[in-house]
Amino acid sequence: MLFDTHVHLNAEQYNEDLEEVILRAQNEGVTNMVVVGFDRPTIQRAMELTERYEFIYACVGWHPVDAIDMTDEDLVWIEELASHPKVVAIGEMGLDYHWDKSPKEIQKEVFRKQIRLAKKVKLPIVIHNREATADIVEILAEERAEEVGGIMHCFSGSPEVARKCVEMNFYISLGGPVTFKNARKPKEVAAEIPLDKLLIETDCPYLAPHPYRGKRNEPGYVKLVAEEIAEIKGLTFAEVAEATTRNAKKCFAIN
Numbered sequence: 001m002l003f004d005t006h007v008h009l010n011a012e013q014y015n016e017d018l019e020e021v022i023l024r025a026q027n028e029g030v031t032n033m034v035v036v037g038f039d040r041p042t043i044q045r046a047m048e049l050t051e052r053y054e055f056i057y058a059c060v061g062w063h064p065v066d067a068i069d070m071t072d073e074d075l076v077w078i079e080e081l082a083s084h085p086k087v088v089a090i091g092e093m094g095l096d097y098h099w100d101k102s103p104k105e106i107q108k109e110v111f112r113k114q115i116r117l118a119k120k121v122k123l124p125i126v127i128h129n130r131e132a133t134a135d136i137v138e139i140l141a142e143e144r145a146e147e148v149g150g151i152m153h154c155f156s157g158s159p160e161v162a163r164k165c166v167e168m169n170f171y172i173s174l175g176g177p178v179t180f181k182n183a184r185k186p187k188e189v190a191a192e193i194p195l196d197k198l199l200i201e202t203d204c205p206y207l208a209p210h211p212y213r214g215k216r217n218e219p220g221y222v223k224l225v226a227e228e229i230a231e232i233k234g235l236t237f238a239e240v241a242e243a244t245t246r247n248a249k250k251c252f253a254i255n
């Protein structure tokens with residue numbers, strides 16, 4: 001059994017063949033996945049998928065790149081959705097300094113508002129970080145995000161930062177990049193962070209693992225991420241699959 005903790009099956013890249021993609025994932029042993037919505041249309045679509053598939057859960061929030069577009073009504077809507085039994089986390093939220101659509105100050109404000117909302121509804125948070133590690137760690141600490149904890153999604157930082165995040169009650173989720181030959185940091189993180197703090201994800205349709213790098217990603221490929229972690233840690237595939245599934249269920253409070 002495999003738990004893909006971060007998928008975007010709500011993306012238009014799956015409009016043509018969603019059923020087949022899901023079937024392939026099940027054939028590879030994927031038993032659960034969390035579809036992440038990060039604006040109005042993708043949240044709406046994530047909720048539809050939870051209604052249609054028993055093994056699909058949703059994470060709802062607002063992406064930092066689009067922070068400038070988030071209204072108070074959007075935040076109220078996310079809060080309403082949080083009580084839905086299949087909404088298991090708030091996000092993806094965070095900071096993205098790679099793109100400049102939303103000014104940093106607005107990103108930080110929208111990030112803080114969502115952390116406060118997650119604490120109010122008592123759900124874990126899913127963090128998107130691009131080139132903003134120091135500010136993310138500072139805001140998580142200031143907002144006492146450890147009360148809800150959550151996931152550092154597609155973590156690409158150093159083992160030192162990973163350890164700091166674990167201390168703040170966050171799981172470290174590794175994706176396709178851990179399989180890339182030149183990915184030194186994700187491999188170090190896989191080696192050094194204890195298995196009970198690791199999760200696996202695809203972030204599909206993005207970041208396909210080796211040997212599919214550059215192609216459309218899909219949840220079935222999460223198996224390659226688990227295999228790589230097993231190899232790095234000197235464990236069996238079954239041990240990694242079982243532990244990361246258990247961790248994900250604990251994080252999302254899924255029985």
Ligand SMILES: [Zn+2]
Nearest residue numbers: 006036092203
């Ligand atoms: Zn994502």
